[in-house]
Amino acid sequence: MSDFDNVGQLMCLPLDAIQPSDSYSAPSEYIVAAAAASLLQTGGHNWIPLIVEEAGDYAYRAITNHFIYVVAAHAGLEEVWCLVIKSSPTDIEQARILAGEVTPKVNLTTASRATITSVLKYLASQPGTSLKSVDVTISASKIAAEDRSNWQDFAPIAKLKCGITKGKKLDEFASAFYLSPPPPPPSPPSTMSIKQASKQEILERLNYLVIHKIDGFGTVDPEKLSELIVNADRSKWKSLNPITKMNCGINTAKVKTLKTLFTL
Amino acid sequence: MDWSKVLANIPPQAKEAEVCTQFVPHLLEALGFSEKERLPQFSTGAGNDCVDFAARKNTSDDVFLFTRNEPDLLIEVKGRFTNAGGAINLTENSHQYVSTREQLKRYLLSPKCKSAHWGIITNSSHIQLFRCHDKVVTPATECIELTEENITSVVNHIKNLIEDTPRCLTVCVYNNKGGVGKTTTTINLAATLVTQKKKVLLVDFDSQRDLTKSLGLEPSSVKLSECLTDNSLDIRSAIIPFKLTQKSGKSNKVYRVFDVIPADHGMEAFTHQTQSRIQKGAARLRDLLKPFANEYDYIFIDCPTQWLFFSKSGVYAADAILIPTRHNDLSSLQNAARVIQEFILNDVKKIRQDGGPIALPIFFNGSPADGRSIDMAQKEIEQVIATAKTVDKINLVPYFFPKIKPGDMNKTVFNLPDYAVVASSAFARVPAVYKHKKVLEYYLALAREYFLNE
Numbered sequence: 241m242s243d244f245d246n247v248g249q250l251m252c253l254p255l256d257a258i259q260p261s262d263s264y265s266a267p268s269e270y271i272v273a274a275a276a277a278s279l280l281q282t283g284g285h286n287w288i289p290l291i292v293e294e295a296g297d298y299a300y301r302a303i304t305n306h307f308i309y310v311v312a313a314h315a316g317l318e319e320v321w322c323l324v325i326k327s328s329p330t331d332i333e334q335a336r337i338l339a340g341e342v343t344p345k346v347n348l349t350t351a352s353r354a355t356i357t358s359v360l361k362y363l364a365s366q367p368g369t370s371l372k373s374v375d376v377t378i379s380a381s382k383i384a385a386e387d388r389s390n391w392q393d394f395a396p397i398a399k400l401k402c403g404i405t406k407g408k409k410l411d412e413f414a415s416a417f418y419l420s421p422p423p424p425p426p427s428p429p430s431t432m433s434i435k436q437a438s439k440q441e442i443l444e445r446l447n448y449l450v451i452h453k454i455d456g457f458g459t460v461d462p463e464k465l466s467e468l469i470v471n472a473d474r475s476k477w478k479s480l481n482p483i484t485k486m487n488c489g490i491n492t493a494k495v496k497t498l499k500t501l502f503t504l
Numbered sequence: 505m506d507w508s509k510v511l512a513n514i515p516p517q518a519k520e521a522e523v524c525t526q527f528v529p530h531l532l533e534a535l536g537f538s539e540k541e542r543l544p545q546f547s548t549g550a551g552n553d554c555v556d557f558a559a560r561k562n563t564s565d566d567v568f569l570f571t572r573n574e575p576d577l578l579i580e581v582k583g584r585f586t587n588a589g590g591a592i593n594l595t596e597n598s599h600q601y602v603s604t605r606e607q608l609k610r611y612l613l614s615p616k617c618k619s620a621h622w623g624i625i626t627n628s629s630h631i632q633l634f635r636c637h638d639k640v641v642t643p644a645t646e647c648i649e650l651t652e653e654n655i656t657s658v659v660n661h662i663k664n665l666i667e668d669t670p671r672c673l674t675v676c677v678y679n680n681k682g683g684v685g686k687t688t689t690t691i692n693l694a695a696t697l698v699t700q701k702k703k704v705l706l707v708d709f710d711s712q713r714d715l716t717k718s719l720g721l722e723p724s725s726v727k728l729s730e731c732l733t734d735n736s737l738d739i740r741s742a743i744i745p746f747k748l749t750q751k752s753g754k755s756n757k758v759y760r761v762f763d764v765i766p767a768d769h770g771m772e773a774f775t776h777q778t779q780s781r782i783q784k785g786a787a788r789l790r791d792l793l794k795p796f797a798n799e800y801d802y803i804f805i806d807c808p809t810q811w812l813f814f815s816k817s818g819v820y821a822a823d824a825i826l827i828p829t830r831h832n833d834l835s836s837l838q839n840a841a842r843v844i845q846e847f848i849l850n851d852v853k854k855i856r857q858d859g860g861p862i863a864l865p866i867f868f869n870g871s872p873a874d875g876r877s878i879d880m881a882q883k884e885i886e887q888v889i890a891t892a893k894t895v896d897k898i899n900l901v902p903y904f905f906p907k908i909k910p911g912d913m914n915k916t917v918f919n920l921p922d923y924a925v926v927a928s929s930a931f932a933r934v935p936a937v938y939k940h941k942k943v944l945e946y947y948l949a950l951a952r953e954y955f956l957n958e
């Protein structure tokens with residue numbers, strides 16, 4: 241936004257400098273014709289602007305409010321009033337959202353129960369929905385109760401028995417949401433013998449599991465556990481099971497995970 | 505050209521000699537200069553000065569390698585590291601950048617290099633292209649950091665520029681202070697350059713139309729204000745020639761002195777409605793003037809005082825800004841600093857992203873050569889420079905005291921004397937330089953100081 245471009249400015253632009261939408265279709269011929277008549281009756285100055293971006297030197301692309309382009313063209317106008325917006329994907333997305341052209345998506349990774357309920361209610365009220373049979377309150381509660389922080393896709397929903405089953409229903413649900421999971425963890429440290437590992441080497445491997453919250457390790461104290469392992473009489477171990485008896489929150493399920501980093 | 509291979513062969517701590525052998529020959533090759541079209545260690549004709557490389561395209565009967573004259577491109581090379589092992593940083597405004605740029609400028613203006621239109625500084629990590637037009641050296645690109653990713657497009661861009669040398673230098677005469685002589689300077693400087701065989705176009709971009717009126721001109725049927733809003737109009741039709749009649753014996757001879765795009769009334773009525781029809785806003789004038797790049801030697805744009813649409817357009821359209829000041833008007837000196845710092849360097853240059861425009865050093869318009877009032881102006885300038893240095897960390901010395909050199913605190917500012925004829929001829933519709941020999945001498949000195957490389 242500077243005096244050396246037109247971003248943020250209301251501009252009267254030649255219609256033939258604007259590239260119209262290639263996907264929009266106007267509601268009905270009679271509405272377009274009547275709107276064009278109304279526009280001409282008031283001197284041809286459209287008060288609601290077409291929203292455009294600069295597509296090049298003296299060339300523009302329609303972003304939203306496409307109806308206005310169709311009406312102005314139908315009315316035979318050579319110029320149309322436009323608002324020039326910033327040309328970035330997020331700015332364009334925002335303009336389309338605010339114009340009501342696209343429905344904004346909700347982040348399911350962090351959405352509250354109330355938000356999930358509200359979205360489900362909206363979806364279930366849409367014509368032709370496949371979610372009509374879904375009990376919105378129960379289903380929203382079940383989803384909200386889950387730890388969604390690491391979900392990479394919407395597949396876990398289908399396993400919740402909340403009425404939203406794989407297929408049409410889940411697709412419709414997914415159309416209103418997006419996920420922002422943390423990036424996948426870096427590759428793990430190499431596997432090594434637990435009998436030969438130094439305290440530092442044990443700690444490094446435990447830290448990896450704890451920091452990236454792998455298989456419920458988020459609650460394990462790596463300092464304490466590595467200390468206990470180093471001081472145990474490891475030479476006689478025949479499996480990693482003795483670790484389950486160290487009172488450090490390691491059960492047989494977690495031993496399975498430890499086996500990916502430690503051999504005997 | 506496999507640039508990734510070339511770059512991989514340059515040692516990370518390459519000295520100048522290594523950049524000269526591992527990088528520059530490939531660069532010249534890519535810029536379209538064959539082995540017979542380039543020379544290392546080209547003697548510039550000024551003392552023992554040698555520029556690292558010179559290049560020129562051969563013609564059927566002239567091989568540059570053999571005739572060794574009329575270079576078109578000079579390259580001043582630095583290492584990535586000095587021979588002593590210190591890193592050389594060529595990022596814009598670093599100490600080494602400034603001294604390298606000044607070195608290149610000196611070479612470009614040397615006796616045997618007057619034909620050179622282009623100059624490059626590079627250490628293979630950075631590169632910048634400069635254009636030389638008569639005496640004026642302007643950046644033609646920003647100082648660009650070379651990477652494996654951008655080098656192909658950067659070199660191509662430089663190649664495209666040097667293969668299409670524009671004939672024209674566009675100068676905007678501007679100070680954010682009125683009455684300093686912008687219009688007077690524009691007219692008389694233009695008229696003076698005409699006597700030196702330069703083809704000149706003047707653009708009156710001030711809605712007050714002082715320039716147009718003082719030359720007694722009227723706009724053509726196609727008006728500048730209309731060209732701003734209507735992309736289909738041909739700007740060439742807006743040109744009005746300024747002619748003078750000379751009596752020789754019994755007959756009158758009509759001379760076409762220079763061309764003018766006059767200001768028109770449409771510019772006065774510059775409303776919100778008009779502004780909504782100027783696509784690209786203050787960047788529009790620059791596009792409008794592009795068709796003249798090979799038609800004229802100089803385009804001068806006369807601007808009004810305020811930093812608004814008209815002046816912004818003029819500065820944006822220009823390669824160089826000439827800033828008149830008055831030695832006895834301290835605010836004109838402070839405003840000159842503002843123009844350089846805030847408007848040129850911090851605004852337009854950042855938006856243009858092509859290295860331009862540049863500010864030429866200021867001059868005193870209508871001042872005595874010395875005396876108490878000059879001393880006072882000098883004190884004021886020292887103050888302005890000190891403030892800029894401490895507050896904004898910017899060195900304004902070259903813009904106010906261009907003659908200062910290490911060991912030589914020469915604080916002379918070029919001055920154009922006050923002369924009554926200059927003021928009175930504003931009504932005579934003839935540039936003062938054509939009425940009085942002495943005035944022509946004054947303006948010729950101005951033209952030599954800033955533009956002519958004789």
Ligand SMILES: Nc1ncnc2c1ncn2[C@@H]1O[C@H](COP(=O)(O)OP(=O)(O)O)[C@@H](O)[C@H]1O
Pocket residue numbers: 681682683684685686687688689714869870920921922923924926927928930
């Ligand atoms: N060198 C000069 N000698 C005498 N008068 C001058 C000189 N330069 C400018 N003037 C006069 O100063 C006044 C202001 O000059 P002008 O060119 O209109 O300034 P600006 O365009 O910056 O407002 C005019 O009356 C002009 O004739």
Ligand SMILES: [Mg+2]
Pocket residue numbers: 686687688710714807808
């Ligand atoms: Mg003026």
